[in-house]
Amino acid sequence: MADRADFREDINALRAIAVLSVMLFHFQVPGFSGGFSGVDIFFVISGYLMTSIIFRRVENGRFSLLGFYVDRARRIVPALAMLCVTLIVVGWFILVPSEFQLLGKHTAGAMTFVSNFFFWSEAGYFDRSARAKWLLHTWSLSVEWQFYILYPVIVIAASRLLQQRVVAILVIAVAIASYALSVRLTHTAPTADFYLLPPRAWEMLAGGVVCLFPIDRYLRGITPRAIELAGLALILTTVFFFAESVKWPGWRAIVPVLGTMLTIWARRNDSGLICNRMTTWIGLRSYSIYLWHWPIVVALNYFNMAHDAVWIGAGIAATFGVGHLSYRLVELPSQRLLRALDGSGFIPKLTELLVPAVVPVVIICASAGIWSARGMPQRFGPAVRMAAAAAADRNPYIKDCFPHTGEPLPACIIGGSGTGIAVEMIGDSHAVSVETALADAIPNGWGKVRFSAYAACPTIRTATSTLPDSQCFAFNQRFLTALIDGPPSATPVVIVNYWHAYLETKPVVFVADTHKPDGPVLPFTAQQFETGLTDTICAIAAKRPVYLTLPFPDFPARLPETVARALIGDLHSPDVTQPLADVRARHAEATAILQRVATRCGAHLLDPLPALCPGGQCLGSVDHRPLYLDDNHLNEYGNRRLVPMFAAVFAVAESSIKVK
Structure with a gap:
């Protein structure tokens, strides 16, 4: 041959x-x-x-x-x-x-x-x-x-x-x-x-x-x-x-x-x-x-x-x-x-x-x-370096408290100057991005944040992720069951999700019977999402005060790189912003669902837009310093703007939370 x-x-x-x-x-x-x-x-x-x-x-x-x-x-x-x-x-x-x-x-x-x-x-x-x-x-x-x-x-x-x-x-x-x-x-x-x-x-x-x-x-x-x-x-x-x-x-x-x-x-x-x-x-x-x-x-x-x-x-x-x-x-x-x-x-x-x-x-x-x-x-000069470094300015507890896939991790307890639990936080990656802001909002001596989160996992007890290697259902069963079936408590629960992303990308389905997670599932629909969320929030609200954050602004591109690139070309380039009206329009469906759920269940709504969108413009950067580590997750610098919003949780609950 x-x-x-x-x-x-x-x-x-x-x-x-x-x-x-x-x-x-x-x-x-x-x-x-x-x-x-x-x-x-x-x-x-x-x-x-x-x-x-x-x-x-x-x-x-x-x-x-x-x-x-x-x-x-x-x-x-x-x-x-x-x-x-x-x-x-x-x-x-x-x-x-x-x-x-x-x-x-x-x-x-x-x-x-x-x-x-x-x-x-x-x-x-x-x-x-x-x-x-x-x-x-x-x-x-x-x-x-x-x-x-x-x-x-x-x-x-x-x-x-x-x-x-x-x-x-x-x-x-x-x-x-x-x-x-x-x-x-x-x-x-x-x-x-x-x-x-x-x-x-x-x-x-x-x-x-x-x-x-x-x-x-x-x-x-x-x-x-x-x-x-x-x-x-x-x-x-x-x-x-x-x-x-x-x-x-x-x-x-x-x-x-x-x-x-x-x-x-x-x-x-x-x-x-x-x-x-x-x-x-x-x-x-x-x-x-x-x-x-x-x-x-x-x-x-x-x-x-x-x-x-x-x-x-x-x-x-x-x-x-x-x-x-x-x-x-x-x-x-x-x-x-x-x-x-x-x-x-x-x-x-x-x-x-x-x-x-x-x-x-x-x-x-x-x-x-x-x-x-x-x-x-x-x-590059210091302005470009500062903008680019924003991508690494993330929650220091992320490795210990936030699994992307696999087994859920135990709840993390952070912040606060007291010895007890002042507030519970549960959610997905958006909760991770603002966890430290909530911790910093706790009044002196009130206790700490008990925090649980899982990637791409809406806080709905019937939700199961379609993403590979995800144990979203197991996570929700573990942490939501403790809130729903536990004794009544004055300790508030703050729930933070990337709400509108679920409605857009539909990465979840819903189990028909929570006792049979491998059984029949219901396909994703906005109605099914709202029904599951309502059932979950109402069940928690029957035992505890519940606070739901409305959607955070998101941007069409990663902010650190966007700002840094602009500065490479022009050190006097404007900060990145987008009209508040555009953000509200994009989030309208998710916001309406959350408002209906809050009304039905007696939950409270926390709106981040006044802090993040002053004067009708949602801020991606301030003085060329990005507020986000990518296109939708606030970084540690950006989430400081939400400390007053979270402080309202404790102002309302001041007369009812038992300081431990």
Whole structure:
């Protein structure tokens, strides 16, 4: 068998289809709602080519593990390194410290091919938007590289013990096991399912199956054209008709994977459907186009141009242009240079290995320096540094008192100068953001705050979160039951939620019977939300004074970065504000529900808007100091404005709270 298969126009065309699908999906071009599946197409192609190389060389007794790794590095590293260097240089001038620090972390992850682990671990309640991560797309390169490392080792080890035909069957068995794992993790750990190799390996192994089991041996009477048509139909069905909201990969990923398998199996190098000058041009440049398209998408978001059709068109054109330059000026020259270093003997091989490693090592060291230096804030003046630092100005008790997922934590007791409990607070992340303000509002000697909160968990005893790994229902049962079933008390309960977010994103459903949390559930509706909240608040209010905070203002972008970026361009830029009328309109439904609940249950309402929106304008920053750590959570500086609001709780209750 040949060491290197003849150029496959059909596979090159599949690369073009894959990169176009991903690119147009990320640029949010209408009609490409399932374009994310382009990555799955790439995985199948990669598995096919790697299997072809490994098995043929093993069969001929000419496989070199070191040579295989060098070949892969020669193909992947140069263009990736150029992208990372460019982002670091540009980031030095335009990224605020927290953004630059994150870029340093991600460039190190990309160059060491572990970025998929970074993005998996970062997925959390306070995580930044995906469209703010310049190298998010490198997760797929990391998954592929991890596959490249393990796959040949396993094949070689198996080949020494088993016949090659048995090894081929083993590939199928492992692919099936990986697919089953992916289907399971879709429901139990979807973030891991998306980013990690074990549940993704089946897609690359599917390409291996195509290589090891040519379909023409098994499907007599079916023409290659018919096979190709079936494959393309499956691919296009995914690209055009699958929704972004589907859980992915999971069982649905079999559709584009099978489509890619069939198209490769058909071996239609002269296909009039997909093989033409355009697909040839794009396919050859698909790697560089893929590398550069996502940073351009992020740049459009960064400069608030992502929804402008003209700028989207310019971004797509720029992607092709920069992708072409990367292919001609980086990919091809670097491959020629590294091949020129190729030779027999220890020294030539060592040189061939070390030369492509030097630049990545330099980038990794620079990235580590950026991370350890916290994004090098000294690049900017004190005003920019102060604005950027607001993102870290968060509740110091957050690690001990606020679980994002998993088991609920015990209640925390903080603040106050007395020894008893002056007030109970329960809620979600918005409660965390104002907990210390409530503690500071407690009159001297009155006691402390007993605080309980859980991420994305409305204070409704029938609510159960649809988010992965959430134990919202268990949290509410644990802490609400104590309030509802406990003895009457004059100690007030303050409930703080991100109310309108639940009505907008609907991340919860409602159990029909609280004694059977695994039983039937009721889908989210505003009416069901109001009914569940009314039942809960009325039950608590029957035993204790209850205070509900009305919604806090939120903003369209993260305030620390927004203010810092504005200051980089103009130290006299205005503070960030938004009209109070707009905020009231956005929160109208949630506010109306809370008002009705308070009336029915005899609860009190606390309105943060007078403190946060003086003069008809809601403040995002004051004297260029942000009041929020992101776009909706107040930071420790901002929540000081709510101390007088919370003090009203104790002014009303002064005659009834028993000081312990």
